[in-house]
Amino acid sequence: MSVTASIAASVQAADDSGFHAPGPGSFELPPVFGDVTKPMILVVLSAIIVVGFTWAASRKAAVVPSRLQFAGEFFYGFVRNGIARESIGSEHFMKFVPWLFSLFMFLLVNNYYGVIPFIQFPTMARIGYVIPLALLSWVIFIAAGIWAHKGPLKYLKHQTMPAGVSGPILILLVPLEFLSNIIVRPVTLTLRLFGNMFAGHILLILFATGGAALLTSGNIGYGAVGIVSFLLGIAISFLEMLVMFLQAYVFTLLSAMYVGEAIAQEH
Template identity: 75%
Template sequence: MSVHVSLSEATPVAAEGGDGGFIAPGPGSFELPPVFEVAGFGVTKPMLLLILSAVLILAFTISASRNAQMVPGRLQFAGETVYGFVRNTLARDNIGSEHFMKFVPYLFSLFMFILVNNYYGIFPFLQFPTMSRIGFVIPLALISWLIYIGAGMWKHGVFGYFKHATMPAGVGGPILILLVPLEFFSNILVRPVTLTLRLFGNMFAGHLLLILFATGGAALLTSGNALYAGVGILSFALGIGVSFLEMLVMFLQAYVFTLLSSMYIGEALADEH
C-alpha cells in the first residue's frame, strides 16, 4: 500500500526566515493549482478525476453487461455483485418492493460514483479523494434531497408530503406547536447538511492524516538526526496502516451516503411517518 503524496499537495518546506522547519499540512494542501487552463478557466486535478470516474464507471458497467452469459465471467460477476448489493440491500430493503426499482439506477450510480472518487485517495499518482472537496459533495446531497422530496410529493401531494414529514401519526394537540417545526427542521432542512458533512469530513480528515504521515516522515528522515530518522520510518509504517484503514472508511462512506439516501426515499414514500 503506497502512502506517496505528490509534491503539489504538501511538502516539507522551509519556514519563513529560512530556518529549515516543517510546516504541517492543512486545508491549503487541498487547494491544488490548475493543471491547465481553458479560456482562462483553470482545470484542476480534482475536476479531471471526476471526469475520469465517469469514464471508468461507464467502461466497467458496459463491459460487465455486454454479452451477458448464464454462467458469468469474472467481470460480469463483479458487475452483478455490485448491482445486486445496491438493488437488494440498499434499495429494496429500505424503499420497499413496490417502488424500489424506480430508484435503483440513481442509487447504483451514486454508490459507484462516490466509491470510485473515494478510492482515488489510495492510488499512486492519483492520490486525491475528490469527495474531500466539499464543493463536489454538496451537489450529490442536494440531488438526493430533491429526489426524496420529489418522491414524497409524488406519493402524497405537495401539502400532504409536508404534513407526512412533520406530523407523526397518532400525535395531536398542543404538542404539535413544538413538534412540527422540529420535524420540519430535522426531516427537510438538516438532512442534506448531514449527508454533506459526513462524507466530506471523513474524506478530508483521512487524506489530511495520510499527508501528515508521509510528509512528516520524509522531513524526519531527511533531518540528519538518526533518532528522528527512526521516528520517520515509524511514521511511514503508521501511514501504511492508516491507508488500509482508509480503504474501509472509503467504502463505508459510499455505503452510508447511499444507504441514507435510500432510507430517506423510503420514509418519503411510506404511508405513515
Template identity: 60%
Template structure:
C-alpha cells in the first residue's frame, strides 16, 4: 500500500490478497493454491526419489535419502528415542518438506509469497502436531497418567504443586501449539515484509523521488540490501522448517517418555 504522492507503505494489508477465483461462494486465493501445490511438490519429490530405489543411489535417490536420513537420525531418533521413533518419521519427513516448500515460495519469482505468513496455515499445522503428541502420550501413559506426566514435575511434592500443576498444564497442553505456530508465522511475516519494504522502496526512489541525484543511488542501495535480506530470509526459511520439525519431535518424545 502506498500513500498519495509518497513512498510505499507495506504492512499487514499487503498480505490481504484478492481471490483468484470463486467456487460455490468460496473465494480461493493465491496462498491456498500454493498450499495445494506444495502437497503436489512434496508427494512428487517423495515418489520420484523412492520409486526406483537402488543399492547404489542415483542423484535423485541420493537427495531423497539425504533429507530422509537427516530427519530420521538427527531429529526423530535423537529426540524421540530409538525404540519408538520410526513410527513418527513419515510425519516429520512430510512436515519438514511441507513447511520448507511453503516458506521458499517467498523467494520464488512470480510467486514471492510465503504461505506460512498467513497465520491460519501454521496454526492448522501446529494443531495437527498437538493432536499427534497428545494422542501418543495418552496411548503410552493412559489419560490420567498422561495428565500427571505433563503437569507434575519430577520430584515436586507438597503445596508447591498448587502453583506448578496449572502452570505446567498451561505450558505443556494449551500454549505449545500457539507458540509453535506463532514462531513460524512471525518470522515468515517479518521476512516478507522486509523484502517488500526494500523492493518497493527501491522502485519508488528510482522512479518517483523528486531528486534523482539522491533517489537513484539510494534506490540502487535499497535494491542491493533487499537482495541481501532475501538471502538471509532463505536461511531463516530453512531454519524455521527445521525448528518446527525439531520441536514436533521433542514434544512427541516428551509425551511418550517414561516416568522418572
C-alpha cells in the first residue's frame, strides 16, 4: 500500500469513528455564561496576570533580586534594550517602553494559553483581538511621526517622498510609499500574528483529535498511527511554544521599528 493510500485509509477510519476535521468552527466557542465566551475571559485574565506579575516583581525591589524580581527585570530589560533602544534610538526610546513592554507581555500570555492544559486556546487566534492591537500600534507610530515632524503634512512628506528623489517618478512613488508605510502596516501586523496562532492551533487540534479517533477505531494498525499522531502533536507543541514567543517578539519589534522610522529625520 502506498503512503498516500495509507494516509487516506487512516483519514477514512477516523471519519468512520466520528472524527470531524478542525476548521474555523473550532474557534467558535459557546458562551460560558450569558454572552461571555472563553476568549473574553482569557483576555481579561491576561491583563490581570500581566499587571499582577509586574506589581509583584517590582514591589520589593532590592539590590540582590528575588527570583520574581529577576524575571521581571529580565523581560523588562529584554524589551527596553533589545527592542525599544535598538529600534527607536537612544534619544526617544524611553517614551515608548511602557507601551512596548505591556504589548509584549500581553501577547506572550495570550499566545501561551494555547499550550496550557485545560485552557488550550490562544486568544490571538481570533482576529478580532489582534486588529485592535495592530490599530493601536498604528495610531501610536502615526502620532509619534506627527509629533516628531511637527505636523501631519511634514510627516506625510517624510513617509512618502524619499530624500533625493524628484521629478515625474514621484507620481508613481508617492502612492506606493503611502500604501506601504501608512496603510499596509497594520494589515501585515494583524495577519502575521493571527495567521500563525490560527494555523498552529489548528495543527494541535488535528493531531490530538485525529489521534484519539484512530486509537478508538478498533483497528490495531490505525491505533499505531494514532500513537504516532499523538507523538507528532507533542513535538509540534514544543515547536508551537517557540512560535508563540517569536510572534509576540516580532509584533512588538515591528511596532517599535515603525515608531523608529516615523520619528527618524531621514527617510
